[in-house]
Amino acid sequence: MSGAVGAGVYIHPIAFATGPQAEDGAAIRLAGSMVYASRFALVTREGAVAVRRSLFGVREFESALGDLDAALETEARRQWGNLQKAHAPLQAGERTIRFDQPQVMGVLNVTPDSFSDGGDFLERPDAGKAHAAAMLEAGAAVIDIGGESTRPGAAATWEGDEKERVLPAVEYCAAMGAAISVDTRRAGVLEAALQAGAHIANDVSALRYDPRSAELAANAGCPVILMHAPGSGDDLHDGGEYDDVVSDVFDFLKDARERAIAGGIAEDRIMLDPGIGFGKSLADNLALLNALPLFHALGSPLLLGVSRKRLIGALSHEEAAHDRLGGSLALAMRGMDAGVHMLRVHDVKETVQARNVWRGLRDAALTDFAQLPMD
Structure with a gap:
């Protein structure tokens, strides 16, 4: 790249x-x-x-x-x-998601092999349903349902298998009245999920993997999340070589956004994700996290997905994914301090609590100087 x-x-x-x-x-x-x-x-x-x-x-x-x-x-x-652009709320079915504070997207993996909670909810739909309900109760604005592992080295999933995994979860989340995004790069899965009650397309290939995806999203009028990943084929992590990772990812997302708009997707229905961990070294990931405020210059709301990712282990004794809560919250706070609009996380309750405290500090700061005379 x-x-x-x-x-x-x-x-x-x-x-x-x-x-x-x-x-x-x-x-x-x-x-x-x-x-x-x-x-x-x-x-x-x-x-x-x-x-x-x-x-x-x-x-x-x-x-x-x-x-x-x-x-x-x-x-x-x-x-x-x-x-300086204030973004319009995102409409997901009957739910309105406002961007005047950081929102939390809860992860529901229905896969056998995801890096964090693979297998936990695939064979036990009652457990998946309970987990989704708990995330909604804890304050998740969106439930993100994924049926394919995109960790490095994971094999591509057959579309039929992905549908069998995703659709039951979409249906039980829809029955709860949840705003639902479907984490897929296949148009067939997206189409079936939208028909089953999903609202948002979260495409880790930025609509490049399946040539039908952009047209389908445009015709459906659904919001889309475009993520940076260097690979356009089965391996999303392939080709992660950069002249300057921050500028290269910025340019990629700018081009992806422009292609989506040219393809008929409304500008106010696009979110952007820098793709932390996808085809990037530890140094690349840290550079992107430190440069997050730049990405507001693209003109779309930003989503950040850093929960439990390997970079946390790399910075702290190689802890396993389920032992990365502290690092996940630290990176979520980094995102909030950068003005990120939505955080994709596994630990919804803890992240919402951190967000609420962060917001309290921000609200209080707006009046800190109100009584002081200016020179």
Whole structure:
């Protein structure tokens, strides 16, 4: 996936405030979230090389454009607008999912071999149903149902097997009134799941794996989640080589978003996911996590899936997946601090509690300076 072509520009939020009043109004609200940014880095890239980095504050944007050529200036202005764009709520059946605070998506794997909870709910539908109900009660805004393991080295799943795994779970979650996303890259599975009561397409191939998927999603009018993965074939992890992982993933998601819109998918029904852990080294994953605020410049709500992933074990004594709650919460907090709109997690109750405390701190911070006179 290396080999960036042409020139590009990227606006990185690099300094943050508890609210605009903390900077006397010189801070922007990132993508309608509860996070405010006050300082930025404008980076220009030619091919694989970053050739310029300039820093600016909110009131210095015009001067920061400097001598950019017309195309780069147009793109910089588009990104600047996107960084300040408040996203419309997502409609999932009768459920409305608002993005004015981080939302939590609960994972329901109905697979025999997923890295974390594979097999727990496939052969025991009553256990799956109870788990889904518990996640909804704990505050999950969406239940994400997956019938294929996408861990490194996992074999591709036959479409018929995936349907047999996914559809019963969709049906019992739909009976609970849940907002449901289906984690699949196959149009046949997506079509059957939507008919059974699912609402959202969560495609780890960004609609590249199955040529029917984009048209199906457009015709169905369903929201889609486009994730970065370097591989477009059976192995999503194949080809994870980058000139600059942050810029390369940004460019990939920009292109995927534009293709989806050109294919008839409404702009306000697209979410983007940087694909942590998919064809990326530990260093790549950490670079993306540290650069998360940049991805608001793409203009769509962001989803982050880091729960129980291998990078947590790599940073902490190689703990097994079920022993990674602390690391999962730390990364969820990193996402919230970056203004991510939705967190895909296994441990819903604990993540919702962390989110609620985080929100309490944010709400309180908005009044911290209210009584102080300004010089």
